[in-house]
Amino acid sequence: MAEASTSRGISKGLVKLTVLLGISFAAFLIIKPFATEESYRAFPMIGSRLWVWIIAQLHLNFAAFVLGVPIFAVAMEYLGWKKGDERLDKIAHDFAKLFTVAYTITAIFGTVLLISLPILYPKFTEHMMKILGPTWWAYIAVMYAETVIVAYYYYSWDRMKSDGKGRHVFLGLLVNIAGTALLLITSSWVGYMTTPGGVNESTGELVSRWHAIKTHMWLPLSLHRLVANVVFGASIGAAYAAYRFITSTSPEEKAYYDWMGYTAAMISIAFYFVLPGIGYLLGVEIYAFNEQMGIQLMGGFFAWLWVMQAILMGLILFFINYYLWISLNKMPGGERYFKYVKLLYVFTFLGWAIWLTPHSVAVSLEEA
Known part of the structure; x- marks a missing residue:
C-alpha cells in the first residue's frame, strides 16, 4: 500500500510538471510563426515590465520557500533521528507538507513566466537562449529529478520511519542538492543579465x-539567495505554526504548534543576521564589475x-524583538526582564534611524 502511494x-x-512544460512549449511553438522584428511587446494596461515583475516575484517567493524549507526540514529530521525525538521528526514532516504544496504553485507561476518572456521580450529571450541555452535544458532535467526525489521523500516518510531512516534523510539531502542546483542555474541567468561576461x-x-x-x-548572488530562502521559508513556517496555534483546540496541539513556531522563528532570526554580510559581499562584486553601476x-x-x-529590515528587527518580548510572558520568571524591553527598543530605533538616513540620494532623474 505504501509503495503504491x-x-x-x-x-x-x-x-503535473510535464503538462506545465508542455503548455509552455506549445505556447512558444504557437507564437513562433508570428515572430516579428519587435524587441518588446506591450502587456495590456499595466505594461510588460510590471507584468513580468509580478509573475517573476510570485514565482521567486514560492521558489524561495520550496528551496529554503527542505534545508531545515532535513536538519530537523536528522536531529530527531539521532536523538530519538519524535517531536523533531513531526515538525520536519509538517514542514515537508508545506513545501510539497508550494512546489506545484511554484511550477504554475514558472509556466506563466516562461510563456510571458518570449511573447513580451522576444529578442531578449532569443539572446538568452543563444548564450545560456544549455543551462535551460539542465534546469528542466534537474526539475524532473527533483520532482521524483521530493515525491519519494514525502510519500515514503511513514514507510521508512522505523526501518531505513538513514536512507530517508539521505533522500532529503538529495532534495537540497537538487534545489541548490536549480538556484545556481537561475542565478547564472540573473548574473549574466546584470554583470555580463563571456561575450564580445x-x-x-x-x-x-x-x-x-x-x-x-x-x-555571491547564489549564496545570498540561499540564505535568504532559509529566512523566508522559516518565516512562512512560523506564520503557519502561529495560525495552527490559534485554530487548535487541544492543549497538546497548541503546545506543539507554539514550539514549532518558536523553532521556525529562531531559525529565521539566526540566518537573518548572516544575510547583511553576504549582501555586502554581493555589493563588492557589483562594484568590482562596474564602479559606476x-x-x-x-x-x-x-x-x-x-x-x-x-x-523593511528595521521593521523585521522590531517584530523580532516584539516576538521575543511576547515569548517572555510564557516563561516563568520572564517578567523580571520586562524593564529592559523599552530600553532595547530605544537602542534598536536609534541604530535603525542612523543607518536608514540617506546621505547621498538623488531626488530627481537629472541628479541620478
Whole structure:
C-alpha cells in the first residue's frame, strides 16, 4: 500500500510538471510563426515590465520557500533521528507538507513566466537562449529529478520511519542538492543579465559560455539567495505554526504548534543576521564589475529602493524583538526582564534611524 502511494505521488508530480512544460512549449511553438522584428511587446494596461515583475516575484517567493524549507526540514529530521525525538521528526514532516504544496504553485507561476518572456521580450529571450541555452535544458532535467526525489521523500516518510531512516534523510539531502542546483542555474541567468561576461562587448556574440555563467554576481548572488530562502521559508513556517496555534483546540496541539513556531522563528532570526554580510559581499562584486553601476545602484536614483529595504529590515528587527518580548510572558520568571524591553527598543530605533538616513540620494532623474 505504501509503495503504491509513493508511486502514485511520483507519477502525479511528473504528470503535473510535464503538462506545465508542455503548455509552455506549445505556447512558444504557437507564437513562433508570428515572430516579428519587435524587441518588446506591450502587456495590456499595466505594461510588460510590471507584468513580468509580478509573475517573476510570485514565482521567486514560492521558489524561495520550496528551496529554503527542505534545508531545515532535513536538519530537523536528522536531529530527531539521532536523538530519538519524535517531536523533531513531526515538525520536519509538517514542514515537508508545506513545501510539497508550494512546489506545484511554484511550477504554475514558472509556466506563466516562461510563456510571458518570449511573447513580451522576444529578442531578449532569443539572446538568452543563444548564450545560456544549455543551462535551460539542465534546469528542466534537474526539475524532473527533483520532482521524483521530493515525491519519494514525502510519500515514503511513514514507510521508512522505523526501518531505513538513514536512507530517508539521505533522500532529503538529495532534495537540497537538487534545489541548490536549480538556484545556481537561475542565478547564472540573473548574473549574466546584470554583470555580463563571456561575450564580445561589441557584437554580443558568445566567446565563452563558462564565463557567461561564472559572472561576478553568480556565486555571491547564489549564496545570498540561499540564505535568504532559509529566512523566508522559516518565516512562512512560523506564520503557519502561529495560525495552527490559534485554530487548535487541544492543549497538546497548541503546545506543539507554539514550539514549532518558536523553532521556525529562531531559525529565521539566526540566518537573518548572516544575510547583511553576504549582501555586502554581493555589493563588492557589483562594484568590482562596474564602479559606476554600484554608485548608481546605491547612491543614484535606485537608492530609494535601498531606503525602502532599510525600512523593511528595521521593521523585521522590531517584530523580532516584539516576538521575543511576547515569548517572555510564557516563561516563568520572564517578567523580571520586562524593564529592559523599552530600553532595547530605544537602542534598536536609534541604530535603525542612523543607518536608514540617506546621505547621498538623488531626488530627481537629472541628479541620478
